[in-house]
Every structure is written in structure tokens, then in C-alpha cells.
Amino acid sequence: MMKSVMPSLSKVARASTNSKSVRATIPEDIAEQLEVDVGDLLVWKIEEQKGKKRAIIEKWES
Numbered sequence: 001m002m003k004s005v006m007p008s009l010s011k012v013a014r015a016s017t018n019s020k021s022v023r024a025t026i027p028e029d030i031a032e033q034l035e036v037d038v039g040d041l042l043v044w045k046i047e048e049q050k051g052k053k054r055a056i057i058e059k060w061e062s
Contacts, residue, residue, distance in 0.1 A: 034059050 008027035015021040026036060034057075036042070041060035046053055 008030050010024040010027060012022045012024050015023045026034075031037075036059050043058045043060050045056040045058075047056055048054075
């Protein structure tokens with residue numbers, strides 16, 4: 001079972017003035033746990049449970 005810890009927060013910002021895309025910084029502790037480094041690819045999935053959407057983010061392992 002995973003232990004309960006304080007959540008890490010990121011603020012969403014516009015990726016660029018010419019785009020509708022947004023970006024957020026991965027908090028350092030999360031990046032360390034996922035072993036994510038600059039240049040790595042991330043896989044994004046959306047799950048919905050009981051009407052609540054959650055993003056699942058995994059490091060791409062080729």
C-alpha cells in the first residue's frame with residue numbers, strides 16, 4: 001500500500017501566446033520518483049472513476 005504524503009502542486013500556464021496548449025512543471029520530488037530527466041517522453045492517459053477525471057502520467061520506456 002502506498003503511504004499518504006502531502007500533495008505536490010504545479011501551476012498551469014499557457015505554453016505560448018500562439019497556442020491553446022498549456023504546460024506545468026513536474027515537481028522535483030515527483031520527477032525523482034518517476035526517474036524523469038530532461039528529454040524523456042511522458043505518456044498521458046485520462047481515467048474517469050465515479051465522475052472524477054484523473055491524469056495518469058508514466059515515463060515512456062522504449
